[in-house]
Amino acid sequence: MKHILNVLVQDRSGVLVRVAGLFSRRGYNINSLTVGSTENPGVSCMTIVVEGDDRIIEQVTKQLHKVVEVLKINDVTKEEYVGRELLMLKVLANKEDRVEIMHLCEIFRIKIVDINKKSFIIEATGTHSKLDAVEQAFRPFGIQKMSRTGIIAMVRGDKG
Amino acid sequence: MSTLAAGKINGAQAIIACLELENVDTVFSYPGGAVLSIFEALRESKQIKNVLTRTEQGATHAASGYARASAGAKAGVCIATSGPGATNLVTGLATAYMDSIPLVAITGQVSTAMIGTDAFQEIDITGITRPIVKHSYLVTNVNDLPQVIKEAFYLATTGRPGPVLIDVPKNVADSICKAEIPGRIDLPGYKPTFKGHRLKIQNACKLLQEAKKPLIYAGGGVVSAGAEELLQNLAHRLDAPVAVTLMGKAAYPFRDGYFIGMLGIHGAPAANLAVSECDVLLAIGARFDDRVTANVAEFAKEARIIHVDVDPAEIGKNVTSEVPIVGDAAAIIEVMLEFLDPAEHTAWRAKIESWRPLHSDVYEKANTGGQLHFREVIAELNRQTKGKAIVTTDVGQHQMVAAQFYQARHRGGFISSGGLGTMGYGFPAAVGAQLAARGEQVVCITGDGSFQMTMNELATAKAHNLPIKVILSNNSNLGMVRQLQKYYVQGNYFGIDLEGNPDFAKIAEAYDMAYFRLERPEDIETTLQAALAGNRLTLVECLIAKEEMVFPMVLNGTRLTDMVVAD
Numbered sequence: 001m002k003h004i005l006n007v008l009v010q011d012r013s014g015v016l017v018r019v020a021g022l023f024s025r026r027g028y029n030i031n032s033l034t035v036g037s038t039e040n041p042g043v044s045c046m047t048i049v050v051e052g053d054d055r056i057i058e059q060v061t062k063q064l065h066k067v068v069e070v071l072k073i074n075d076v077t078k079e080e081y082v083g084r085e086l087l088m089l090k091v092l093a094n095k096e097d098r099v100e101i102m103h104l105c106e107i108f109r110i111k112i113v114d115i116n117k118k119s120f121i122i123e124a125t126g127t128h129s130k131l132d133a134v135e136q137a138f139r140p141f142g143i144q145k146m147s148r149t150g151i152i153a154m155v156r157g158d159k160g
Numbered sequence: 161m162s163t164l165a166a167g168k169i170n171g172a173q174a175i176i177a178c179l180e181l182e183n184v185d186t187v188f189s190y191p192g193g194a195v196l197s198i199f200e201a202l203r204e205s206k207q208i209k210n211v212l213t214r215t216e217q218g219a220t221h222a223a224s225g226y227a228r229a230s231a232g233a234k235a236g237v238c239i240a241t242s243g244p245g246a247t248n249l250v251t252g253l254a255t256a257y258m259d260s261i262p263l264v265a266i267t268g269q270v271s272t273a274m275i276g277t278d279a280f281q282e283i284d285i286t287g288i289t290r291p292i293v294k295h296s297y298l299v300t301n302v303n304d305l306p307q308v309i310k311e312a313f314y315l316a317t318t319g320r321p322g323p324v325l326i327d328v329p330k331n332v333a334d335s336i337c338k339a340e341i342p343g344r345i346d347l348p349g350y351k352p353t354f355k356g357h358r359l360k361i362q363n364a365c366k367l368l369q370e371a372k373k374p375l376i377y378a379g380g381g382v383v384s385a386g387a388e389e390l391l392q393n394l395a396h397r398l399d400a401p402v403a404v405t406l407m408g409k410a411a412y413p414f415r416d417g418y419f420i421g422m423l424g425i426h427g428a429p430a431a432n433l434a435v436s437e438c439d440v441l442l443a444i445g446a447r448f449d450d451r452v453t454a455n456v457a458e459f460a461k462e463a464r465i466i467h468v469d470v471d472p473a474e475i476g477k478n479v480t481s482e483v484p485i486v487g488d489a490a491a492i493i494e495v496m497l498e499f500l501d502p503a504e505h506t507a508w509r510a511k512i513e514s515w516r517p518l519h520s521d522v523y524e525k526a527n528t529g530g531q532l533h534f535r536e537v538i539a540e541l542n543r544q545t546k547g548k549a550i551v552t553t554d555v556g557q558h559q560m561v562a563a564q565f566y567q568a569r570h571r572g573g574f575i576s577s578g579g580l581g582t583m584g585y586g587f588p589a590a591v592g593a594q595l596a597a598r599g600e601q602v603v604c605i606t607g608d609g610s611f612q613m614t615m616n617e618l619a620t621a622k623a624h625n626l627p628i629k630v631i632l633s634n635n636s637n638l639g640m641v642r643q644l645q646k647y648y649v650q651g652n653y654f655g656i657d658l659e660g661n662p663d664f665a666k667i668a669e670a671y672d673m674a675y676f677r678l679e680r681p682e683d684i685e686t687t688l689q690a691a692l693a694g695n696r697l698t699l700v701e702c703l704i705a706k707e708e709m710v711f712p713m714v715l716n717g718t719r720l721t722d723m724v725v726a727d
Binding site: 010017055067070 | 471475
């Protein structure tokens with residue numbers, strides 16, 4: 001099962017490799033890893049998606065806690081949470097396709113952020129499955145480039 | 161708190177001043193271009209003795225032996241230069257990491273402006289060592305040094321101890337340091353649990369009180385917590401025998417009938433049988449390592465397990481326990497003793513007693529007349545020293561023989577590479593141990609394979625007049641690998657013949673050692689007496705047959721009760 005771990009870390013050099021290295025060293029697979037700042041200066045949040053049963057996740061969590069810079073770990077998949085990813089894709093936009101592409105963007109409620117003679121850059125945020133759907137929908141037009149981020153997630157309500 | 165002459169000293173001087181404030185009295189080192197100023201500051205220290213080893217690996221092992229002979233209270237310190245100096249630390253750091261030994265390693269680095277340019281003797285040592293240290297620092301601002309060093313010693317020695325590496329670029333060591341040592345340590349992400357959860361301890365005690373066949377399984381955590389006496393009180397209170405791991409060999413240094421030997425694939429039959437039959441197993445400071453458990457699914461199958469360890473990640477890693485308790489072994493046993501009533505398990509203990517002679521039984525059968533067996537040498541060493549010598553070992557057959565036949569009665573007195581199994585550990589560790597415990601008898605038990613890996617450190621011992629007694633099992637081949645090849649590759653012996661071995665008498669002569677050759681069993685007693693009585697660096701070379709095996713042996717994938725006991 002997929003788990004999303006929000007790992008709060010002290011923002012010091014080397015902490016990313018320490019955390020990433022731990023996963024490969026212990027034989028755990030990272031599906032995605034996203035790092036960014038938080039409301040506290042000096043504290044970053046790593047959102048790590050890892051697959052495994054409860055025993056593996058428990059080990060991952062305990063091993064992560066041994067990294068000196070790790071302050072707090074929250075398995076958001078245990079709670080009600082909102083999770084979002086960002087996708088950008090450059091899609092071929094021939095004259096005859098442009099209207100349809102714009103129409104699709106409306107349906108998905110996503111944005112065109114750059115227009116070119118031959119292509120659009122489209123920006124989409126959403127859940128993993130929504131972005132999969134976006135990707136599928138635009139594939140027939142010809143995707144020239146695509147880049148997706150990992151997930152960031154937040155627990156609903158007062159918790160987390 | 162003003163303790164450094166801040167603003168008047170450079171980074172190197174700050175490092176040495178900080179080491180002095182950490183009560184460091186000995187460092188093991190090897191100099192080089194990137195640590196010139198650190199050595200310049202070290203030269204001026206009146207408190208710190210510098211021990212120049214013959215390789216940086218020797219420095220790490222010596223620092224490890226030093227830490228362990230100081231019974232875990234102190235971190236060993238080693239210093240090496242950048243590049244090859246730093247890479248030579250790798251094996252020693254990994255050895256210390258696997259055995260949870262507190263070390264602080266300081267390496268030189270090229271100047272910050274040169275980092276990343278593949279400069280002469282530049283290597284990314286914090287990168288290389290990341291999986292084998294508890295923590296590491298690359299110090300880029302000289303004013304961070306006092307804090308880093310304070311943190312490093314704290315991290316190395318608290319919680320589950322381990323090695324910490326500090327990489328110091330040359331220009332950082334040369335710059336003026338304006339910082340003071342911080343009054344307190346601020347590591348919000350590092351909070352080792354010392355005291356166990358009282359309710360859980362209470363639950364554990366309930367379980368122990370219900371036990372009919374309790375067994376204590378003690379590991380290195382007992383030694384590093386200094387919980388030996390508490391463990392004895394616990395064993396007596398519960399009337400429970402104590403089996404140990406290799407790292408916990410010195411965890412029960414008492415002659416009171418409760419000690420039943422080492423567990424594991426070369427363990428004592430009584431211990432292996434007891435763990436297979438016990439109904440409650442209390443594991444303290446041990447990690448259910450595969451050399452101990454053999455087939456882990458079959459390990460302690462009848463038992464409800466209580467697992468005490470200072471590292472939460474060890475709990476539930478290899479086995480599931482009914483009562484897990486995170487905390488320092490000493491603190492937890494102390495609370496246990498508050499809750500526990502005296503128990504009596506006469507029948508259970510009598511049964512274990514009936515298994516005890518199995519050990520010698522095996523060897524009676526395997527004995528061939530007139531031949532010198534290394535186990536007899538170690539058994540005699542045990543008799544003559546009463547187990548009170550500090551013993552270091554290398555890795556291989558001699559190590560298992562030492563573990564089986566030497567009953568350590570000295571706190572921290574059995575110093576061996578358990579987790580990593582590092583050949584070449586024994587002699588440099590003995591150098592460190594002897595420097596930590598000048599007045600004690602230090603004996604290095606080694607084999608001809610292991611000894612040759614680091615016997616260059618004989619020069620270090622000679623230079624410091626260390627009266628280490630080396631007992632060398634010379635069987636002219638790599639005996640443990642031979643044993644593995646016998647059982648796992650149908651006796652296709654290959655790559656194990658140590659042809660070209662030196663004349664060890666001449667090695668001894670070259671290093672100004674006392675030398676004894678031991679060939680006949682009838683000479684063991686007098687030879688050891690003479691060797692141990694001396695106050696010189698000594699080599700006792702024991703000529704052992706190639707074919708000698710270590711039994712019992714539990715083969716891969718089988719249970720602890722399936723011990724192979726003879727050829």
